[in-house]
Structure formats: structure tokens, C-alpha cells
Amino acid sequence: MNSFKKAINNAHLSRFRFYFQIASFVLLIYGGYLAINIGDQLPTFACIFSEHRGGSCYLLGLQHQMGTPWSSYFSGRGIGILVGLLTFIGLFLVFNKAWCGFVCPLGTVQDWLTILRNKFKIRYGGYSEPVFQRLSKIKYILLALLILIPMAIGNSFFGLATLNHDFGVPFCQICPGRTLLPIFSGDFSQLAIDLSSKTKMVFTALGLLITGIFLAGSFIKKRFFCLFCPMSAFHYIFAKAALLRLNKDGAKCTRCGNCYRACDVGIRAIADDLEHKNIVKDDCMMCLKCVEMCPEQGCLQVKFLGVPVFEATEDGFFKRMRGRDDAK
Amino acid sequence: MDFLSECGGVTMQSDLDLRFVRMQKTTGLHLAMEAENTLQQLTEFADTPQAMTYFYELFRNFYKNGHQLPAGKKVIGTMCLQVPDELILAAGAVPVRMCSGAYAYEQVGAEFLPAKSCPVVKATTGMLHINQPVWGEDVSAIVIPTTCDQKKKGGEMLKEMGYPVYILEMPASKDSDAARFYWQESVKKFALDLGETTGTRITSAALQAVIGEKTECCRLFRKLNDLRKGKTPLIFGKDIFLVTSAYFIDEMGNWQQAVRQLIAELEEREQNDLAVTNRQAPRLLLTGSPPLFPNLKVPILVEQTGGIIVADEVCSSNRLLYDAVSYDEVNLDDMVSALADRYLKPCTCPCLTPNLDRNRKIVELVNSHKVEGVIYQAFSGCLPYEMEQKSISQTMNEAGVPMLYLETDYGNEDLGQLSTRVEAFIESIKARRRKK
Numbered sequence: 229m230n231s232f233k234k235a236i237n238n239a240h241l242s243r244f245r246f247y248f249q250i251a252s253f254v255l256l257i258y259g260g261y262l263a264i265n266i267g268d269q270l271p272t273f274a275c276i277f278s279e280h281r282g283g284s285c286y287l288l289g290l291q292h293q294m295g296t297p298w299s300s301y302f303s304g305r306g307i308g309i310l311v312g313l314l315t316f317i318g319l320f321l322v323f324n325k326a327w328c329g330f331v332c333p334l335g336t337v338q339d340w341l342t343i344l345r346n347k348f349k350i351r352y353g354g355y356s357e358p359v360f361q362r363l364s365k366i367k368y369i370l371l372a373l374l375i376l377i378p379m380a381i382g383n384s385f386f387g388l389a390t391l392n393h394d395f396g397v398p399f400c401q402i403c404p405g406r407t408l409l410p411i412f413s414g415d416f417s418q419l420a421i422d423l424s425s426k427t428k429m430v431f432t433a434l435g436l437l438i439t440g441i442f443l444a445g446s447f448i449k450k451r452f453f454c455l456f457c458p459m460s461a462f463h464y465i466f467a468k469a470a471l472l473r474l475n476k477d478g479a480k481c482t483r484c485g486n487c488y489r490a491c492d493v494g495i496r497a498i499a500d501d502l503e504h505k506n507i508v509k510d511d512c513m514m515c516l517k518c519v520e521m522c523p524e525q526g527c528l529q530v531k532f533l534g535v536p537v538f539e540a541t542e543d544g545f546f547k548r549m550r551g552r553d554d555a556k
Numbered sequence: 557m558d559f560l561s562e563c564g565g566v567t568m569q570s571d572l573d574l575r576f577v578r579m580q581k582t583t584g585l586h587l588a589m590e591a592e593n594t595l596q597q598l599t600e601f602a603d604t605p606q607a608m609t610y611f612y613e614l615f616r617n618f619y620k621n622g623h624q625l626p627a628g629k630k631v632i633g634t635m636c637l638q639v640p641d642e643l644i645l646a647a648g649a650v651p652v653r654m655c656s657g658a659y660a661y662e663q664v665g666a667e668f669l670p671a672k673s674c675p676v677v678k679a680t681t682g683m684l685h686i687n688q689p690v691w692g693e694d695v696s697a698i699v700i701p702t703t704c705d706q707k708k709k710g711g712e713m714l715k716e717m718g719y720p721v722y723i724l725e726m727p728a729s730k731d732s733d734a735a736r737f738y739w740q741e742s743v744k745k746f747a748l749d750l751g752e753t754t755g756t757r758i759t760s761a762a763l764q765a766v767i768g769e770k771t772e773c774c775r776l777f778r779k780l781n782d783l784r785k786g787k788t789p790l791i792f793g794k795d796i797f798l799v800t801s802a803y804f805i806d807e808m809g810n811w812q813q814a815v816r817q818l819i820a821e822l823e824e825r826e827q828n829d830l831a832v833t834n835r836q837a838p839r840l841l842l843t844g845s846p847p848l849f850p851n852l853k854v855p856i857l858v859e860q861t862g863g864i865i866v867a868d869e870v871c872s873s874n875r876l877l878y879d880a881v882s883y884d885e886v887n888l889d890d891m892v893s894a895l896a897d898r899y900l901k902p903c904t905c906p907c908l909t910p911n912l913d914r915n916r917k918i919v920e921l922v923n924s925h926k927v928e929g930v931i932y933q934a935f936s937g938c939l940p941y942e943m944e945q946k947s948i949s950q951t952m953n954e955a956g957v958p959m960l961y962l963e964t965d966y967g968n969e970d971l972g973q974l975s976t977r978v979e980a981f982i983e984s985i986k987a988r989r990r991k992k
Binding site: 346349351352356357358479480482483484485486489490499500502517521523542545546549550552 | 731733737768771772774775778782879880882883884885886887889890894897898901902913916917919920923
């Protein structure tokens with residue numbers, strides 16, 4: 229058992245993650261070919277618009293359901309909404325934010341863009357801490373909007389007129405997942421501006437603009453989009469109850485900053501926060517690169533249901549470093 | 557009149573010259589004696605590991621025929637561990653850490669430095685002064701980070717002596733983004749300037765190779781550090797300080813080879829449960845001003861008195877080799893900034909403010925190495941260490957670990973009172989144990 233644990237802690241988790249991401253990507257984008265579908269309440273950006281998907285993102289269903297008039301919330305539709313939400317929460321709680329780091333196809337695309345940039349030997353960009361803190365709030369605004377706008381379709385706020393149905397699923401209309409992921413199954417049709425109404429025209433044009441920013445941004449900044457992702461904001465509401473956890477023992481931390489350097493999103497707290505045991509922050513995607521880069525025995529620990537499954541060890545750190553230094 | 561004054565001038569000049577030459581000779585002799593004396597004391601302990609012979613011989617040879625610089629390649633002197641030696645190696649030069657622990661050199665420095673300046677600066681500046689005629693041509697640069705004030709001002713003096721001094725600008729704090737980026741830019745500039753000095757531009761392949769070598773050094777150091785955690789004392793702290801001091805002057809590959817042998821021998825001893833000293837010896841941690849060869853006065857004294865130093869938090873040992881560089885991408889941009897982070901973020905030098913990481917680090921070492929007492933060595937004149945004593949002592953008090961504060965220097969005059977105090981401290985730890 230001990231040697232098994234050691235082998236796991238010595239593992240190059242990032243390599244495993246690379247292949248796991250590919251497998252997840254194939255499942256979520258092409259699963260339909262094998263008649264696989266793992267549901268429409270997934271806590272990750274698997275897009276409903278990819279034709280042969282193996283599952284899809286909960287945000288579409290959520291936005292759709294939020295358009296329900298208040299009166300129907302307590303009818304059979306209310307049960308539907310509740311079941312959807314509970315399924316989403318249930319799925320999320322098992323893997324926590326590892327859905328982002330290991331499964332999310334849009335996240336994977338960003339990681340591939342990083343690999344591409346590396347091949348071109350172009351340097352990466354990042355944010356200073358204050359800018360990061362400011363940008364980090366955008367995702368909550370997006371989350372609020374993607375719930376409130378559909379609500380204003382089915383209901384009147386403060387006696388104002390309701391919005392028309394072209395405002396439906398507003399986030400999907402601007403999401404780069406909608407424009408990009410169908411391309412992987414040969415469908416380029418989402419790369420267009422919908423001219424059927426003014427509202428749709430604005431939304432889809434914005435969508436194309438955001439797609440452009442997404443591609444350029446994540447080519448330069450690792451996991452550029454994740455900082456703005458409303459799914460990530462939604463996750464964070466439930467993250468404290470998740471079964472998979474990332475814990476930090478502040479006493480063992482030397483604040484060497486290795487973890488912060490490794491963090492693709494750029495979360496400063498991973499290195500500097502010495503007080504919180506649960507170190508999964510709202511922007512975290514649980515790629516666990518920080519654990520790989522931490523040389524302090526047991527300082528960072530990944531636990532599932534309280535059982536440590538992967539932890540920082542001195543041995544593991546140096547094994548991985550050697551792998552890195554020898555790979556020329 | 558003119559003729560006379562000229563004559564007078566010349567005589568004075570040659571008087572000075574003569575005096576300088578005489579000082580050079582006596583310093584050389586004193587240095588050799590001092591080094592030999594320290595080595596003698598180091599080897600007088602029983603059951604010293606065989607593999608330590610390499611390090612004893614290294615220092616014996618180093619000081620035998622006068623203090624030599626490595627020949628063949630360009631030599632770049634460094635005045636502090638904050639200088640990334642990886643960059644110097646990647647630029648095809650040899651880094652030599654100049655910080656000296658020699659009393660003979662301190663005496664030279666005392667001639668022109670204020671009496672209250674710290675012995676490290678006195679000895680290092682003195683060493684460079686007395687060896688200037690011999691080394692002047694060979695040293696391509698002396699890199700001085702803007703850590704403590706005395707080193708900065710010492711640097712200005714070295715410049716006047718004719719040395720090519722390079723000032724590596726370093727922030728006085730490490731927590732803000734501004735400090736971090738400032739230091740990263742500083743290190744980047746250093747990397748570029750080094751390329752010009754040596755004529756070899758630093759490439760990402762060369763830097764990656766050097767970082768790999770240095771990482772191996774860190775791994776080995778940590779292995780040694782881990783071997784000191786066990787209940788059975790396997791190696792004396794005085795030997796560890798010699799091993800890490802050897803890193804200053806030795807070629808990396810040779811150093812690794814020797815340390816690997818030492819580790820293998822210690823692991824064998826661990827298996828056979830062979831203790832290097834009394835198993836009841838109080839387990840101590842040394843922190844504060846750095847023990848630098850040949851000044852291993854305090855560690856030797858502590859261990860002669862019956863204690864054993866199982867951990868340390870000093871810039872000539874733990875702080876020098878504990879942390880490895882963690883870069884994410886193989887390109888100069890990321891590697892150089894990772895290198896810069898490595899030299900700033902984990903640093904616990906009292907030049908930095910705030911420096912609470914030092915308190916936390918010592919507490920963690922106390923826990924991991926089951927330390928029973930802390931020896932705090934402060935060189936008189938080293939104000940940052942002297943002032944931080946209070947904070948560390950309070951933290952130790954809270955942790956329930958006794959601490960002995962020793963203010964000392966490179967001389968032997970205080971050996972009597974030091975030995976009385978160390979003895980009393982060690983006895984008090986033993987007494988504490990009996991009470992428990």
C-alpha cells in the first residue's frame with residue numbers, strides 16, 4: 229500500500245492530465261457517434277451545439293429554465309428545475325473544480341493553445357495582482373446576468389415590460405464554446421452573425437468578438453477565459469461541500485512560490501495564504517500542478533472523502549524536476 | 557624643493573608598498589594556520605564519516621599554497637547567496653562565493669573599515685584588498701546584491717580598489733508585485749550583462765542544463781537534511797557546514813559526487829544504527845549569521861560541548877541549497893523569472909521586511925528535526941541579525957524551545973565565555989529533559 233501511495237505521489241500528474249483531457253474531449257465532443265450521452269446537466273462546458281456531443285453544459289438548461297414565469301416555479305416545471313439543479317450539484321460535488329482542469333473541453337482547447345504558443349517560443353502574459361482581482365469579479369456579473377436576463381423574459385421586474393425571446397440563453401449566444409466546439413465535429417455554422425433580429429445580431433456579433441478575444445487571449449495568457457467563466461463562479465457556490473478537496477497546511481509552507489508560478493490561472497493565494505486549509509479558490513481549476521510543484525512534504529494534499537489521494541512530497545517533486553530537466 | 561617632496565613621496569609610497577607586501581605575507585601565513593587549525597578541530601571528533609575526507613582535503617588544498625582562484629575560465633565573484641550562480645555558469649564563467657570567514661582577512665579589513673562593521677564584510681573586503689595585486693586581473697566581475705548596507709558600501713570601496721563591481725539591485729521587501737517584478741527585471745538585466753562580460757550569451761539550453769545540475773545539488777542537500785531528522789544522530793552539524801561551504805568553491809559535479817558518497821555512507825550507518833555521538837546529545841538548531849570556513853568556531857564549540865546541530869537556518873547552508881528552481885516552460889523568459897523568484901520568494905534574510913517567514917521556517921525545522929534548543933549566532937556589527945534576535949526569541953518562547961543568543965566575531969578572545977554559556981545551555985536542556 230505504501231509503495232503504491234509513493235508511486236502515485238511520484239507521478240507526473242500533468243502528463244496523465246494531458247491524456248485524460250484528450251479522452252474527456254473525445255467523449256464530450258464525439259460521444260454521440262457511440263451513442264454515449266452522460267447528460268445535459270454537466271458542470272462543464274460541453275456544448276449542446278456540437279452535434280455529436282456526449283453530454284452538455286448545464287448553463288443552457290439553467291438559462292432556459294430561468295425564463296419560466298414565477299407562477300410555474302411551484303408547478304411540475306419547478307420539479308424539473310430542481311431535479312436539473314440537483315443533478316448538476318451532485319455531479320459537481322464529486323469532482324469539485326477538477327471538472328475544469330480535467331474535463332472541460334473549452335479549458336482543454338486553451339491548454340492546447342498554450343502548447344502551440346510554446347512551440348512557437350512566444351512568451352506568455354499575465355496580470356498583476358490588482359488587475360487579477362478586478363477581472364476575477366467579472367464572472368459573477370456574467371453569472372448574475374445569465375440568470376436575470378432569462379428571468380426578465382418570463383417575468384416582469386418592477387412592472388417593466390418583459391424581454392422578448394431573442395434574449396433567451398444569452399450567455400450561450402456570446403460563449404466561445406458555442407462557436408468553437410462544434411468546429412471539432414465539422415460544423416462551422418456557429419461562426420456567423422444571426423441577422424434574424426437586432427437582439428440576436430448584437431448577441432452573436434458579440435459572440436464572434438469574444439471568440440476572437442478568446443483565441444488571442446488564451447494563446448498568450450494560460451487559461452485566459454477561465455477567469456471570466458460564469459460556470460466557475462457557479463461552481464464556487466457549492467465548492468466548499470465537494471468531496472474532492474485541495475488542502476494546504478500553512479505551517480509547512482515556506483512561501484517559496486513554486487505553486488504560484490505553476491498556476492495557469494494565476495492564483496496568488498495558493499502561495500501566500502497560510503490560514504485557510506481548503507485552498508480551492510473561485511478561480512481554481514484543480515489541475516493540481518501546484519501540488520506537483522510543491523517540494524514540502526504533505527503541504528498540499530488532494531483528498532477524496534477525507535482520504536489523501538495525491539500529495540506534495542520531496543521525492544515526487546525532485547522526480548518530476550528531473551523528468552523536466554532531462555527532457556530536452 | 558620639488559625634488560625633495562618628490563623623494564619624500566616616493567619614500568612614503570614604497571613604505572606603504574613594503575608594509576602591504578609584509579601584510580600580504582603574514583596574512584597568507586595566518587590564513588594557512590587558521591584553516592589548518594579549523595581542519596584539525598574538525599577531524600578531532602571520533603567516528604567522522606570516511607566520505608568527509610574529500611571535503612577536509614578540498615579545504616586543505618585550497619588554502620595550502622595561498623588562497624587561489626579557479627584557473628582557466630573567467631571568474632565572477634559573488635558576495636551573497638542572492639546572486640543566481642546558475643546564470644554565471646550558463647554564461648560560461650565560474651562563480652566563486654567571496655564571503656570570507658577568515659580572521660586573518662578580517663584583520664586586514666579592520667585597517668580601513670569602521671571598527672563596528674561586521675566581520676563578514678571586514679574579512680571579505682580585506683581579502684579582496686590584500687589579494688588585489690594577484691586577483692585584480694583575474695576577476696571579471698564582483699557581483700554585490702543590494703541586500704545589507706555594509707555590503708553596498710563595501711562594494712563602493714572595492715570599486716575604488718579597481719575591481720569591476722556589479723551591483724545587482726534587490727528590493728528590501730518581497731511581498732508586493734512591485735518588488736517581485738523589480739527583482740525579476742534586475743535578474744534579467746544581470747543575465748544580459750553577464751553575456752557581455754563573458755562573451756557567451758546565455759541560451760535556454762545552457763540555462764536548463766545548469767538549473768538541472770543545481771536542482772540535483774538541492775536534492776542532495778535535502779537528502780542530507782532528511783538524514784538529520786532521525787533519532788540516531790548520524791552526522792555533526794560542523795561537517796554539514798563544511799559540506800555547504802565547499803559548494804562555494806567546488807565544481808558542481810565534484811561536489812555532487814562527494815555528497816552522494818557521504819549520503820550513501822550515512823544511509824549505511826542509519827541501517828546499522830551507528831550513531832556519530834551520544835544518542836542523548838541535545839538536538840540543536842543554529843540560526844543567524846553564517847558560519848563560513850574557516851570560522852566554524854560556534855558549531856565546533858557547541859558540538860565539542862556535547863550538543864549536536866541537527867538543523868540550521870543560515871545563508872551558508874540551508875538557505876543556500878534548500879530551494880530548487882521551478883520553471884514551467886523551457887524558454888529564457890520563464891526560466892530567468894523562475895530563477896529570480898527562487899532567489900527572492902523563499903529568502904529569509906533579515907535584510908527583508910517583513911521577515912516572518914524566518915520565524916515560521918525555524919518553527920517548522922524545530923518540529924521536523926525534533927530540536928530541543930536554538931543557538932542564535934549574531935556577528936557583532938551585523939545589525940539586522942542582532943535586531944531580529946528579539947522576534948525569533950519571542951517566537952521560540954511561544955514554541956517552548958529555549959534559545960541561546962551568542963554575539964561573537966571571528967576572533968578567539970571570547971572563546972572562554974562562549975564555552976561557559978554553551979555548556980550551561982546544554983546542561984539546562986538536559987535538566988529540562990529530566991523534568992519532563
